[in-house]
Amino acid sequence: MNLIHVMTAALTLASASPVSGANDGQIIGKNQITLTGDRLTPEALWAMGRIGTFAVSPDAQKIVYTVSYYSVQQNKSHTVLYLMDADGANPTLLTTTADNESEPAFTPDGQKITFLSGKSGSSQIWEMALDGTSRRQVSFCHKDVEGYKFSPDGKKVIIVHSVDTYTSIEKKYDDLPLSSGMVITDLNYKHWDHYVTTIPHIFVADVQDGRTGDGIDLLNGEPFECPMLPFGGSEQFNWSPDSRYIVYTSRKKTGRDYAISTDSDIYRYDTATGQTENLCKPSDYKEPEIDPSRSMEHQAINHLDRDCNVGYDTNPAYSPDGKYVAWLSMARNGYESDRTRLCVLDLKTGAKTYVTEAFQSGVDGFCWAADSRSFYFTGVWQARSMIHSTNLKGEVRPLTTGDFDYGAGLALCGKNLIVTRHSISAPDDIYSLSFKKKKNAEVRQLTRENQYFQERLKMGEVKERWVATTDGKKELCWVVYPPHFDPSKKYPVLLFCEGGPQSPVSQFWSYRWNLQIMAANDYIVIAPNRRGLPGFGMEWLEEISGDYSGQCMQDYLSAIDDICKEPYADKDRLGCVGASFGGYSVYYLAGHHDKRFKCFISHDGIFNTQQQYYETEEMWFPNWDLGAGPWRKGISADPDNAEKVDDQQKVNPFTTSPHLYVDRWDTPILCIHGEKDYRILSSQGQSAFSAAVMRGIPAELLLYPDENHWVLKPQNGILWQRTFFRWLDRWLKK
Structure with missing residues (x-):
């Protein structure tokens, strides 16, 4: 048994005194954890520090970054800021309060660091010196600051506030403030994990004498996000x-129109005149009529005679x-998994x-290179997220190779590029990449946030395996x-689905669906990049739709079946x-x-596709993937061929819904x-559980009243892992 001092999330920050009255008198941060043996455990996963965002100083000499730690005991997290030299030297903890401190950035002169600080619902912008001293509040807003970005000259700041909205849920009567009822008038009344009574807006505020207030709402009077x-x-x-200008993203739709559409645009706001223009659409653009109950794939909106960024x-x-x-x-429009391209607008010509x-x-x-003529970007190809470059001519060149994934956040640091990187066997760390012509990047690791774990825990070997498919192709x-x-x-x-x-099933690292912790419990795991996943061309990607x-x-x-050909794979378990x-x-x-x-585990799965169509909140999703509303004849996106499924004669996803085959179920399921x-909706999981029980099949239901599509709370996460492996061990290790 080794007692290892690590950056974890268990008890009290060793380098700071507890703050009275905050986090129950304790700060979540640098602590101790006991590792028994060299196998990855749920407790070790939740004890790891999680690197988040980072920013580079204007002189390319310093990097500030966030790390989040979790306390299973307190069932909460704590985010702190670190500063290091651009070469990774001298990492220093800057923040030692009990509040969460996030979204760090350097001031234009590079002499100070700005950040958000506070408890949930009460964050404001603060600043401090590079050594963490001279902390001072900058914003004095009436509402919680949810995001911010200072102008390059430091004279203005964009601030994100939530504003009330009543487009889909009516405002409560003033004399009934404690009523819990909601009068719902349109779709998009719920989204992800909350009822939509507020939406984020961006405000622009002047900075005077180092202080700022709420500012002016750039979307004032507009019910858009x-x-x-x-x-x-x-x-x-x-x-x-x-x-002078602010460019921003917004999907300027509400209700049903919002729910069926993925058409967001880029807008430019002129702080001098207060005028806003759409950079995506021609000034005379008029959206074609859209049938909301079927896929937009064959509708006029996706077959315009000019590029309108729909x-x-x-x-x-x-x-x-x-x-x-x-x-x-x-x-x-209507296809959230379409290939994402990098679009460049010439502001002078409009091209x-x-x-x-x-x-x-x-x-x-992506990020711009210093020459304003080229870019660095990340993208998945053959189950690995790599760094590439391109220029204004569209000449793409891969810059990295290896069995890992680079993160989507990129930042220039002089002639180098700062990125995060992880793999199936290691969580995120920050890396510096330097480039030479016609050569791959030279990579230098800057942080070793979880070095103690990586040195003491044995990870399973990860191998690439190409498997022949039933239609004569290969899957990685x-x-x-x-x-x-x-x-x-x-x-x-x-089998990981x-x-x-x-x-993509790339070189991902997860703190819940972690392939290495499955292997640590003595399971071989096979994770296929089956049909429908990116990184293998558009045909492969789109074969899953419908x-x-x-x-x-x-x-x-x-x-x-392929892995079961190996003598070490037990096909009976x-x-x-x-x-x-x-x-x-x-x-x-x-x-x-x-x-x-011999057993199944389904988390947040669709059990009844017809039920899913009526229950989910982003309606473009089932429209594109399932073809049309279940009440329509067939699922054809083409109304002139309503009796056909489509040109490829794919199987109707409503008539092959999993719930229609419960009579064939014969295997224990969690x-x-x-x-x-x-x-x-959770009705899907509850329905599947009821079906199994009524069929007399061994089943369990793990239901979380306080979690969304993910499991975010530490104790819930530990319960998830324990239940997961208890179920597997019960049926596969007899």
Whole structure:
């Protein structure tokens, strides 16, 4: 038994005194944890520090970054700031209060650091010296500051506040303030995990004598979001280099129109005149009529005779010389998994150019190079997220290789690029990349946040395995072997089913769906990049749309059958696990596995596709993936061929819904769901559990009243892992 001093989340910050009255008198930070043996455990996962955002000083000499620590005992997290030299030397903890401190940035002169500080619902902008002293509050707003960005000249600041909205839920009567009822008048009344009674707006405020207030609402009177819910942040708005203009992302729709559309645009606000212009749409643009009950794939909106940026357009950024604005752009409306391209607008000519067309996968994040003529960007190809470069001519070049993923956040640091990186076997750290012509990047690791864990915990070997599919193609699978793997023994095998349904099975690191902790419990894990995942071309990506139960299910079975050819894989002890679409996959395979599996685990999965269509909140999702409302004849997106499924004769996802095959269920199943999950309602998991029990099949239901599509609270996370492995061990280790 080793007592290891690490950056964890268990008890009290060793380098600071407890703050009275805050976090129950304790600060979550640098503590102790006892590791028993060299296997990864749930407790070790929750004890790891989690690196978040970072910023580079103007002189490229310093990097400030966030780390979050979790306390299982207190059931909460704490985010702190660190400062280090640009080469990774001299990492220093800057913040020692009990408040969460986040979103660090350097002032334009590089002499101070600004950040958000406070408890949830009461954050304000603060600043401090580079050594963490001279802390001073900067914003004095009447509302919580949820995000911010100072202008390059430091004279103004963009501030994010929530404002009330009544577009889908009526305002309460003034004399009934304690009423819990809601009068709902339109769709988009719920989103992700909350009822939509407020939305974020961006405000611009002057900075006078080092202080600022609420400012002016750039969307005053408009019932639209910026940043866009549920995941948008400060990457969705930016300043021009001369501090005059603000570019921002917004989907200017409400109610049903919002729920069926992914058409967000980039807007430019002139702080001198107060005027706003849409940089995506021509001034004479008029949206074609849209049938809200079917996919937009074949509708007029996606077949215009000019480029009107009708899909997702997000994350605008000015070039350093101010001549261009670039942003991430999807071509089609109603399709959130369309390939994300990098669009560049020439502000002088109005010409738009897509500079990543040579990269047949999506762009996850980007930053301008100093020359204002080229970019660095991240994107997934063949199950790895790598760094690439492109220029205004669209000449794309890969810059990195290896079995890991680079994060979407990129920042220049002199001639180098600062990024985060993780793998199936290691959580995020910060890296510096330097480049030479016609050579791959030279990579230097700057942080070692979880070095103690990585030195003392044995990770299983991860191998790439290409598997033949039933239609004569190949799929890339990751296979993770147990630590101390002995090929002369037989091991139970888990099939990991990815969600999305179009998110990659790359070199991801998760604090819940962690493949290494599954291997640490002596399971071999196979994780296939089945049909519908990015990084293998558009044809592969799009084969899943309208075909949930088709080739992608065969790809799953091909993967598990292939690994079972190995003598160390025990084909009599197979499990199948997954979340979201992966949870749908589990429910579907439960009725179509030909007795391959001995147990199933589904988290937040779709059990009834018809039910899902009526329950989910982002209606463009089932429209595109399922084709149309279930009341329509067939699921064809083309009204002139309503009796047909489509040109490829894919299987109707409503008539092949998992709930229709419960009569074939014969295998124990664990269902997990969060009651605050409004993407896939908990009624889906509860229905599946009831179906199994009524069929006389061993089943359990892990239900979280306070969690959404994810599990975010530490004690809930520990319970998740314990329940997960208890169920697997019960059926696969007899």
